[in-house]
Amino acid sequence: MKVESIFICVFSLFCSAAFSQNKSEGKKSDSIKWKYTPNITVGVDVLNLGTGLFGDRKLFQGFVSSRINKKVHAVIDLGYDKNVYQKNGYDAKADGIFAKVGGFYMLSMDPENDLNGFYAGGKLAGSFYTQEYMAIPVKGLNSEGVTVAFDPSTQSSYWVEAMLGARVQVFSSNFFIDVNVQPRYLAYTTKQEEIEPMIVPGFGKSSGSFTMGVSWSLAYKF
Amino acid sequence: MKNLILVFGFLLLLTSCGSDDDICLNSDSTPRLKFKFRVPNTDSNQLTTIDTLYVDVDYGKTALTSIIKAQPKVDSIYVPMRVDDVPYTDIYFRTRKAGPRSKLRVSYTTKKIYVSPACGYKINYENLNVELLEKNPVQIVESNQNSLTNESRINFYLRF
Numbered sequence: 001m002k003v004e005s006i007f008i009c010v011f012s013l014f015c016s017a018a019f020s021q022n023k024s025e026g027k028k029s030d031s032i033k034w035k036y037t038p039n040i041t042v043g044v045d046v047l048n049l050g051t052g053l054f055g056d057r058k059l060f061q062g063f064v065s066s067r068i069n070k071k072v073h074a075v076i077d078l079g080y081d082k083n084v085y086q087k088n089g090y091d092a093k094a095d096g097i098f099a100k101v102g103g104f105y106m107l108s109m110d111p112e113n114d115l116n117g118f119y120a121g122g123k124l125a126g127s128f129y130t131q132e133y134m135a136i137p138v139k140g141l142n143s144e145g146v147t148v149a150f151d152p153s154t155q156s157s158y159w160v161e162a163m164l165g166a167r168v169q170v171f172s173s174n175f176f177i178d179v180n181v182q183p184r185y186l187a188y189t190t191k192q193e194e195i196e197p198m199i200v201p202g203f204g205k206s207s208g209s210f211t212m213g214v215s216w217s218l219a220y221k222f
Numbered sequence: 223m224k225n226l227i228l229v230f231g232f233l234l235l236l237t238s239c240g241s242d243d244d245i246c247l248n249s250d251s252t253p254r255l256k257f258k259f260r261v262p263n264t265d266s267n268q269l270t271t272i273d274t275l276y277v278d279v280d281y282g283k284t285a286l287t288s289i290i291k292a293q294p295k296v297d298s299i300y301v302p303m304r305v306d307d308v309p310y311t312d313i314y315f316r317t318r319k320a321g322p323r324s325k326l327r328v329s330y331t332t333k334k335i336y337v338s339p340a341c342g343y344k345i346n347y348e349n350l351n352v353e354l355l356e357k358n359p360v361q362i363v364e365s366n367q368n369s370l371t372n373e374s375r376i377n378f379y380l381r382f
Binding site: 136141196198 | 254
């Protein structure tokens, strides 16, 4: 956990140093009327890719987004997450894929480059995964270490998430840095023997049904 | 822009009070056996108190676990039982530290019940059956409630 935090700190410092850009020469923002032309931006979350090296959680995720009008972008996320939960007598693991579909709205845009700016949006997400609870504690006074175990099973969970972030062009290349936070609310989950899942791939620790995700992606605009 | 920061701050606040996945209240845990005491050497149902009581329980560890140590003027006691797969719990009673010890074996069938993420499972006991394996100081055990799903009812009466 500590190593992970340190990594995130160093990572952000490094990135802000490496990519802090001297204001690029601006191309004048084009016409008042914006017309849709097929466009696509593909990004990979590098922050979580990096933290996966240090922690138990391996999270790989990326997105494809497309600008569909002047201020609105549609976005699809895909990912794979593998995680363990070992706390309070629990010993569980889960891994699986997840997908998210949604859109975001540019709240403020850089007048010189309207792909730069802050945005807010929302997504619907679903996760399909295999979980195994090797131990769930049985609580009783003076009796420690008594647990119940279950066979692996396949489950699915669904949640809604908001997103708040910023997208910045790296110099004048086609690369973008996309940073956002995603507060999530777990709406529905299938259960094994009525057990609330402790971890849901793509969602995180799910016992409280509210989590916050952070992603830091490097994106390329085609 | 300022609004954005406010919204973001608010969301962060929400996450910080979002989940407490490690607090399990005692009432959601496995219930304990409840004993009361009746006056000795009679048939009357009148309750009494024990002037000094020691209670030890065998949880399958190397040594007995002391539940009650020299408690004066005891009118009722709660005894947590085993939650593992052994179908009985042995409970030992003494009225003096170096005095004789009674051995009580409570056998039962167990049922595991899922409570919550924080509490995990609790055990409910059914078909409680009591055997007084070693008399003195306890003379007689009387059953009252032979299932244990919460702590509201008295399971056994003891006569010393």
